[in-house]
Amino acid sequence: MTATALQTKVHPALEGSLLLEVTSVRAQTNSITSISFGHPLGEQLPSYVPGSHLVVQYGTGANSYSLTGAGSAPTEYTISVLRVEDGAGGSLAMHALSVGDRVQVSRPRSAFAPAATAKHHLLIAAGIGITPVLSHARYAAEWGASASLIYVHRPGTGAHVEDARELLGSDLTECTDRNSFREVLTTKLTTQKLGTHLYVCGPTDFMDSVLEQARDLGWPKGLLHSEAFSAAALDDGQPFAVNLVRSGVKLDVPAGVSLLETLESAGLNIPNMCRKGICGECAAPVLRGAPQHRDLYLTDQEKADNTTIMCCVSRSLDKELELDL
């Protein structure tokens, strides 16, 4: 099979990822395109939590995109991408994809999940922010949960408008300008039944203003949800070096590679178990330098002492750490 590969080397953020094939490309609007990825052999893909995102690799970079489906036993993952001419290049690379291209994508990651206990889901989206919220609306429809959507888009430029109308019927309120949105929002925020959860996705200032107004009107923090891609996983971190005093070895720890992996690659036998910063097995004594503690094992005091580092997840604030290894 001749398929164009978008990349040569797998980005560190895409460890355990899937190599999928573009199965369809559909223009939603002049600037928004929906792209579906499927397993090259047509196998079922892992299910995902509504509101999940995929990290998709392009060239040397990787971008996160929300999945628009409900997430139950899918055969395709579909994202909708807004073309950004002056961005880092991810959206242009996505728009250049065509059917049959192979793309490295992460497993779906959940950071904007619906609350199972919600009595009602009030969904609010602006522009391309419709994507994760559409996933929520589909899930609610599948399980018979109560949901309504306020969708702000300029006339003729809204993606998935037909999908939203079909899914929600009279529970969809479309706003095509800021003033009508402000009025609708105030009404909706003051007329929800107890136990309603609010989910907002769109430009940052849009999300901030919706959340601020909700809080001002007395909505508790626990009922407010906004899309935040960074919350799900630890980031790759900065590169640093470790000087192993007893071994007389100096090693570089690149971004996206853990200290534990670096030590193991160098042939050191470090006891470890969870590799997630919880079990405490991989503690290493620090002689000099300040670790960037990212574990859940050390107490606050121990972290402040800077004498121990959990090498599976923690990194360094300094350019170099000296370890008693």
Next chain:
Amino acid sequence: MSTAVNDKVRDTDVLPERIKHFPFPFSGDIYRYSANVEPCGKVVTTEAGAWGGRLLHVDEHYLAELKDRDEVLDRDPSRLQVLPHMRPAVWDAISTLLPALAEEYPDTMSFDREGNICRWRNSLQDLDVEFTFGDDDSLPMGPLRFLGSQIQDDLVFLDQRQDSLWLDAGVVTFAADWSVGFDVGMKFMEVHHPVPRVTEEKIASRAEQFLMRLQPGEKYRRTNWTLTIDRRLDTSTETYPNWAHDRVTIADDPALPDRLHLRVEIQHMIRLPHSGAVLFMIRSYLLPLRDIARVPVWRENMGRVLAELPNDMAEYKGIIHYRKAASDWLLAN
């Protein structure tokens, strides 16, 4: 699976399967609580064999234990709890665990899904059923009881909200002195409140943080242990009158080595992919001291652990009255 028997094993004949696959939990002479989590699926070799290569394990007790569970649920339906918002999580567990079981045991089980129509075949139970994903009425006994009738593990479902985990569903017939009917609706930290040391040492809060960060598809496990008199899986709080008194009399019973069992739980923790709920699976293995003693290293390890265990932990585990008798027998052998 072929398992090499260590030379240190005293018996010259090959050990029975129940000993070879037993997840012996002690690696030294001292035991303390810890968040001893590790990725699921890693094979652990023991002095007698190995365990841990799979998420779901069907052993020689499969049919007997499922019959036991069925009878417990008939007698006491409160061992099965599903708060209404956990319905999607239960179905998510069905569509996660049945395919996993079929993958482990392709000769006896199969799972097929076309859209929402699912077909499950299990020749160990002579079973061939069709049901509709998400439709509770398509499984006459209800989805969670059905799932509990296919695997030996107890299941607990945790919903994540307000920066906490909440025990909001479960089918638990083989609890080691706790009650799912009592705990349902509680927060993770409330459920663990009675365990000594666990709060002070922040083990429970770290475990909760860890579980809340699990991503869909990730699978972890840990082990826990206690002692149980006779091969009794149902030691729930509800049946306390049936088993608690034995704990006072066992120390003087000459049948102690055959009646007293080391009970080890392999607990799997997975994030369900679609509902996002955390599924906590508890599989209980029981092995009498007589069998433990057939593996000399186990005999010594366990004898010393029981002798050294601090009183508060022995009290909580309910073994304080007889741990000395058990330890003496193991170490004298």
